[in-house]
Amino acid sequence: MRIDVVTIFPEYLAPLDVSLIGKAATAGILDIHVHELRTWTHDRHNTVDDSPCGGGPGMVMKPEPWWEALTALVPPGSEDGARLIVPTPSGRPFTQRVAEDLATASHLVFAPARYEGIDRRFIEAAAERMPVEELSIGDYVLAGGEVAVLVMVEAVGRLLPGVLGNAESAKDDSFGHSSQGGMAGLLEGPVYTKPANWDGREVPPVLLSGNHAVIARWRRDEALRRTAQTRPDLIEALDPAALDKKDRAQ
Numbered sequence: 001m002r003i004d005v006v007t008i009f010p011e012y013l014a015p016l017d018v019s020l021i022g023k024a025a026t027a028g029i030l031d032i033h034v035h036e037l038r039t040w041t042h043d044r045h046n047t048v049d050d051s052p053c054g055g056g057p058g059m060v061m062k063p064e065p066w067w068e069a070l071t072a073l074v075p076p077g078s079e080d081g082a083r084l085i086v087p088t089p090s091g092r093p094f095t096q097r098v099a100e101d102l103a104t105a106s107h108l109v110f111a112p113a114r115y116e117g118i119d120r121r122f123i124e125a126a127a128e129r130m131p132v133e134e135l136s137i138g139d140y141v142l143a144g145g146e147v148a149v150l151v152m153v154e155a156v157g158r159l160l161p162g163v164l165g166n167a168e169s170a171k172d173d174s175f176g177h178s179s180q181g182g183m184a185g186l187l188e189g190p191v192y193t194k195p196a197n198w199d200g201r202e203v204p205p206v207l208l209s210g211n212h213a214v215i216a217r218w219r220r221d222e223a224l225r226r227t228a229q230t231r232p233d234l235i236e237a238l239d240p241a242a243l244d245k246k247d248r249a250q
């Protein structure tokens with residue numbers, strides 16, 4: 001997968017060079033390129049923004065530099081498999097399922113905006129050439145979309161084959177939200193490791209029983225319990241077929 005990020009703060013994306021995403025890039029699984037938006041400006045001040053039409057506070061990012069950047073990174077005729085991702089608080093929620101969908105793309109271009117956002121006409125023109133996803137990482141406003149790009153690249157990148165070692169395989173995501181396996185759509189329950197007794201607190205005996213069927217049932221019950229307590233909306237969203245009769249009895 002090729003990833004292009006266009007930003008006026010390239011240094012914000014430096015963390016992409018470390019940890020698993022950095023390893024994936026080194027291994028050639030991810031081909032990540034960060035670009036300075038001002039590369040595609042031509043005036044003396046490298047202007048990327050201007051005052052909002054119709055008045056109002058702040059500044060709006062001009063469409064021209066973004067359009068030139070997108071055209072350079074996705075030349076006409078090479079749109080197949082390319083998707084433009086625009087991080088914005090007014091986008092649809094970025095979820096594990098969205099990450100799994102984006103992981104199927106061959107080319108992602110991220111357009112993190114600063115200020116009050118990007119002139120709408122850029123989004124509309126881009127949507128005539130390739131799928132455009134306006135995505136939010138949560139219900140809060142950031143100074144810029146770069147942090148959201150880091151979140152999305154990590155969530156998507158870790159799903160690509162070969163990025164995670166077997167030990168951390170994404171198909172058994174241990175922090176919930178995986179849409180695979182028996183925990184599909186549930187939050188993960190509590191996890192434990194050695195010692196069996198710490199601070200006078202015992203590991204649940206079932207986990208030491210060696211009975212894998214009973215352990216799997218206990219883990220699913222705990223996942224259901226935590227999901228019902230923390231995110232009852234996820235229970236509502238569950239496919240009824242995914243709940244067996246024991247679940248329904250709960």
Ligand SMILES: COC(=O)c1ccnc(N)c1
Pocket residue numbers: 087088089113114135136137138139140141142143144145146148
């Ligand atoms: C400027 O971008 C944001 O403020 C932003 C982007 C993505 N998700 C959010 N919740 C905020």
